[in-house]
Amino acid sequence: MHNIKVDINFAVKSSLKSGLDSIEIDEYKDKANIGYQKLLKLVDKGDIGFPKLVDQALDNITAYAKKKLGKFNDLVVVGIGGSSLGLEAIVNALLPHGYNSLTFSERGGFPRIWIADNVDPYKIQWIMKNCQPSDTLVCVISKSGGTVETVSNFNILYKWLSEEVEKPKDHIIVITDPEKGLLRKWSEENEIDTFFVPKNVGGRFSVFSPVGLVPASLLGLEIDKMIEGAKDFIATNLQQALVLSAIYIFYIEKGYKINVLMPYTSRLSKFADWYCQLWAESLGKRYDKDGKEIFFGTTPLKSVGAIDQHSLLQLFKEGPDDKVFTFIEVLNHDADKKIVSVMDEEVDYLKGKSLGELLNYELYATELALKNANRPSVKIVTDIIDEYRLGYLMMLFMYVVPIVGLYFNINPFDQPGVEEGKNYAYGLLGLRGFEDYIKKFEQGYLKLDEYII
Amino acid sequence: MHNIKVDINFAVKSSLKSGLDSIEIDEYKDKANIGYQKLLKLVDKGDIGFPKLVDQALDNITAYAKKKLGKFNDLVVVGIGGSSLGLEAIVNALLPHGYNSLTFSERGGFPRIWIADNVDPYKIQWIMKNCQPSDTLVCVISKSGGTVETVSNFNILYKWLSEEVEKPKDHIIVITDPEKGLLRKWSEENEIDTFFVPKNVGGRFSVFSPVGLVPASLLGLEIDKMIEGAKDFIATNLQQALVLSAIYIFYIEKGYKINVLMPYTSRLSKFADWYCQLWAESLGKRYDKDGKEIFFGTTPLKSVGAIDQHSLLQLFKEGPDDKVFTFIEVLNHDADKKIVSVMDEEVDYLKGKSLGELLNYELYATELALKNANRPSVKIVTDIIDEYRLGYLMMLFMYVVPIVGLYFNINPFDQPGVEEGKNYAYGLLGLRGFEDYIKKFEQGYLKLDEYII
Structure with missing residues (x-):
């Protein structure tokens, strides 16, 4: 059984001036539900297959891995x-x-x-x-x-x-x-x-x-557990995806430009990179589904706590109020280590504290400092990190992002914007059929010496 | 001798609708120069010391390293x-x-x-x-x-x-x-x-x-070369910092929110992280130097080519026009490898191409695709990557960022926004003298169960 929670306290009116009041929470959950219903239809029709992956047989993969071990x-x-x-x-x-x-x-x-x-x-x-x-x-x-x-x-x-x-x-x-x-x-x-x-x-x-x-x-990782986590999320906790989507939709509508994912553990650093692709490529779209030009999309930003308290936090707190923060907290850090002796009595206060405790204290402190600056944040809390939880978290976000996109009437499953560059590259590489792009490239890619310093 | 150039072709009017015309180029170079003069004064007074590091003796460091080798x-x-x-x-x-x-x-x-x-x-x-x-x-x-x-x-x-x-x-x-x-x-x-x-x-x-x-x-790295690169930048190419600062100031004034650094090499991935700290912590400021509340600062975003063509490019090209791009090109990639035989004639066009060539073609293609979408970009071109060039590039950006900040009348050298969180953390850790922050924390950090899903 999982123990993953979504905490939206610091994105609601009772805590935050710019937060959602109780009427808005319902209203935006309804909006998220519109996106979710569209997603369900695409899944039911068989157009979109990622949620069905939780039902696949894994034997051929694990047998193959065993053979190669x-x-x-x-x-x-x-x-x-x-x-x-x-x-x-x-x-x-x-x-x-x-x-x-x-x-x-x-x-x-x-x-x-x-x-x-x-x-x-x-x-x-x-x-x-x-x-x-x-x-x-x-x-x-x-x-x-x-x-x-x-x-x-x-x-x-x-x-x-x-x-x-x-x-x-x-x-x-x-x-x-x-x-x-x-x-x-x-x-x-x-x-x-x-x-x-x-x-x-x-x-x-x-x-x-x-x-x-x-x-x-x-x-050697337990992929069955990963799939089990993903499956349990779908079976029992879709509500979390709806709530998270509701918050993101609300702040996108309010004009917030940047979506920050900030796990407080180095172990989820690359998870944040994965999330940035998911968010950027799914939501950055020039046209909506009716062909209207909208240049849609907010920018995902990876940040890792506590490291980026010494890098990005200054901007997060004192720069423009254009960011929504999603923290990830790990309650029990693997192999946590207590500081039992200290080099100098000046740091006696650290005695008996563990690194994991310290990391989580820093998270709470950052949450509150941002809240005091009226910056909205939500937090995902997981008891530990393992295959099961990682599977759960990945599936959670794979629901959230399309729900947001589909609510805004864009196609979160294509990436038409990458074609033009590919075509120029094919042209430059001499692939047959792309000769036109060489010409277009030569016409467009003009560099004047006076602008090269 | 270095061979590093700054190419602003795709940020000027002759190429880009939203680019600077020739009058604006001069005007914004003057603005950058205002920032630069302020920086010079701080350096002359001894308040700011990083440019003087190029004159330090390195013998004690290299001797120490030799002793430990x-x-x-x-x-x-x-x-x-x-x-x-x-x-x-x-x-x-x-x-x-x-x-x-x-x-x-x-x-x-x-x-x-x-x-x-x-x-x-x-x-x-x-x-x-x-x-x-x-x-x-x-x-x-x-x-x-x-x-x-x-x-x-x-x-x-x-x-x-x-x-x-x-x-x-x-x-x-x-x-x-x-x-x-x-x-x-x-x-x-x-x-x-x-x-x-x-x-x-x-x-x-x-x-x-x-x-x-x-x-x-x-x-085992040649730190003297690194310093030499930094020194040569200051001695001979400050102009590049002024031009780059001018472009950034222009687009900040135009309301562009995000500053993307996108080297086309995995070797400068962490350089981009370093840059993000430099930009975010220096420029994200609530108050200007006269104490006026301004919540200033644009958000730095790291991106690595060609990897992020498969991740962020979709958003860069089709999302909102709120980003300024700085590419870094490496002309000669170390240990470049030619594709001499291919697995299938379908990819015959790759024969004779090198990986480095391909990487640079992809950069040109991306530059042009973004230009066609009217997105401003500049490019820094370096012949190779080594100690000298890295030193040069780091010093270049250490000039650019303060010049931008000082022009906008903020203090690029402090980070007052990180104190509040630190104080809460000290309170939570039980450091003497921070008891007030425990109280403040308890009052502010209220989490209601109904908002934990």
Whole structure:
């Protein structure tokens, strides 16, 4: 059973001047419900598939992971955006800090993990230098099967594998669309182990598909628990998504421009990055569903407590009142450590305090300081961090974001704005069919020397 | 000699509807110059010291690093905010990806690096599990000497050291204020090796003080080159800071809310975090210097290309026109790799292309796509990434941010907004003298069950 709560005290009128009064709470829950009903319809029609992932059988994934256990020292995941951010969130939350520096046996025979996301030569080079081809499993992930960064990095890594190992195909897994795309065609022709992303599950909603689950399982994480958490959220706590959506809709309507997610734990740092993609790509839209030009969307901002009290908090408290804050509190921090002796009596007050206690005190202090400055905040409180809770939290936000988008009559499941840049890049790379874009590029990309200083 | 340029083509009228025309360029350079003159005065008076750091002698630091070389397998830096972000930027840019996974000899005898910033028990536990006390050097950094997170983490680490090694003091360096504070008192009493942060150098401007240089030198980086880059910027290219400041001032006055820094390389990811602190803490201010309440400040946003083309770009292009973009381009990527064979003829167009080329094409494509959407951007172009360039770029931004702040008549060197939260935390922790804050906390921090869902 979960123990996750959503606390909206500091976003309601009784605490905060700009907060929702009790009539508004109902009114905005109704608005959230409009979004939710639209989402339900899309799910029922089969257009949107991420909520159904909680019912999938996991045996083929766990059996595959079991078969590979102990055979590889390194797992290199080649993927970008929706194909890597979910996994990074999982790894950051659930594996030890400095995991890749542990020995094979300290890791329980599970591989180290490397994420080849960017086409950054330096990063790719050092991943290859850190790994031995003979001891490496390469997991290449692209929903479309043709993501240019992923295909490029994979080509480099494939060559690296082929030059050193006899059967490179035993060192590769593909995760892609069941039918379409280059990767599928190639994996079929070459009889490569392949897992599929359901057609109705988009990249940023794919963490509970093989995209997130296969690598997580290879790393020894309990993916069944993750799915159980996600499932329990849907079964018993949708109300939390409605309340959270209601608050976000309210402040978007009030003109707040920035949505800050600030977990008070370093373990959810990458979770916040995952959330930023989910929010930005789902809600930043030029047109609504009726084709009206609206340039919609607020900007997600990642922040990690207590670190960013020494970085962003000054702006949060004293800058413009244009941000809504969502804190995440962990009640019981794993491996919490008490300060039992202190170096100087000046800090005697720390004696007997634990690091986790201190971290949570700092959160309460920040909550109150922001409240006093009339800045709205909500807080998600979880008892601990584990597979179950992470699954729960991810599904919670995968409901919240589309609910907000659908209420505002935009399509939270597409990303038309990224096409133009892709087309220019294809043109510059010389892909056939994109010659027009070279011309357009040459006409538009004019740089005058006088403006280069 | 450097080869760093600032390209403002896509922020001027000839390219962009909302850009500056030639009269405005002059007008806003004059405004930037007002900020610059104020900065000069503060520097001349000795109130502000960061520009003078380029004239410091480095021998004592490099000699110290030389003395320690080969003696430790691990370096744990205990510090947060201004005491860690600069170092993280340096490590991310200049050390290999996966550096901590390399062997002692692959690292040339230099230690692995761990940053104990957050009071996150899980993180601290795993740092301790990864390291052996006998083989570890702990570098504790706090300008004030009393930062609660740093002191707490250090107390835990000090106990860990003391229980295992005979002379813990041989495993500790302190970097702090020359006179004041707990750390200075303690390091003096216990005869611990100590380096000083000049009084007139604040945390977020301290990367060229021992705060950044001592750990960098211990890691084998050429700190003299870093300083040389910073010095050359001041000596020969202040004009770039004025132009960049002019653009930022213009768009702040136009009401743009968000300042995006988007390097197209994973190596400058942490540089962007460092920049976000610099921008947010320097410019987010409730009062101007005359005490007028203004709630000033725009929000910095970190983004990394090409990764965030699959995350934030959709919002950048199709969301509200409220962002100014600063790209960083690296002309020559280290260890660039050509794609010489491809897995399928469908991707033949990639043959002969290098990863670095691809990355830069994607940048040009994004620049143009944003320009076409009438979104203002500037670009900093550097030939390569090394100590010299990193030093140069850091000093460039350390000039730009105060110039912007001083032009707008705010104090970019304080951070009064973080005090209230600190005081509540001290109260909650039971520090003597903060009893009033417990009362205030209890009165303000009221949570009603009905708002916890």
